[in-house]
Amino acid sequence: MRGLLKLSGLIDAVNEGIGKLAYWLVLVAVIVSSANAFIRYGLNTSSNAWLELQWYLFSAVFLLCAGYTFLRNEHIRIDIILGRFSKRVQAWVDIFGILVFMFPMTILIMVLSWPMFLDSYLTNEMSSDAGGLIRWPAKILVPVGFFLLTAQGVSELIKRIAYLTGHRDEPGEKMHSHS
Known part of the structure; x- marks a missing residue:
């Protein structure tokens, strides 16, 4: 169990680091969005590349932070129902939900998303909009984001099992302070 808990800690650290990196992506998205609005309305010109960059940045934050959100126990839950049960029952429900x-x-x-990315990368797919960006950077975010979420699911599963076997304290609590 000790080795699995170390793996869990490594997964947690990766998702924590990516989550902190995403804070900066949000700032970049705000700057790009503000600059785009100024250029569009203040200078009466526009670029599809700027609009697509905003979309890419939003996608990156949303997809790359799914695992981080799960790590922080900030994902959508049915706490109003689950909160009535003991911590052990909650751990079993979490295990069932993760696995099933x-x-x-x-x-x-x-x-399913990997071939879409690969095709886009190999063909150097471009946006159909004039002046648009290449598409593969946005498409790689889908399998990467879901890999990070799956990995965090493995970590959370390990923590639930460790809790149920007495190797760890309550796994469902928010174990990290908010930055």
């Missing part, structure tokens, strides 16, 4: 719902969905999306 989360893993099949995240793995399926990773598998």
Whole structure:
């Protein structure tokens, strides 16, 4: 169990680091959005590349932070119902949800999105909009984001099992302070 908990800690550290990097992506998205609005309305000109860059940045934050959100226990839950049960029952419900719902969905999306990215990369797919960007950077975000979410699911599964076997304290609590 010690080795699995170390793996869990490594996964947590990766998603924590990516989450902190995404804070900066939000700032970049705000700057790009503000500059784009100024250029569009103040200078009466525009570029599809700027609009697409905003979309890429939003996609990056959303997809890359799914695992970070799960790590921080900030994802959508049914706490109003689940909160009435003991911590052990909650851990079993989490294990069931991860195995039966989360893993099949995240793995399926990773598998299905990889060929779309690969095709886009190999053909150097470009936006159909004039002046648009290449598409593969946006498309790689889907399998990468769902890989990070799947990995965090593995980490959370390890923590739930460690809790149930007495190797760890409550896994569902928010274990990190907000930055």
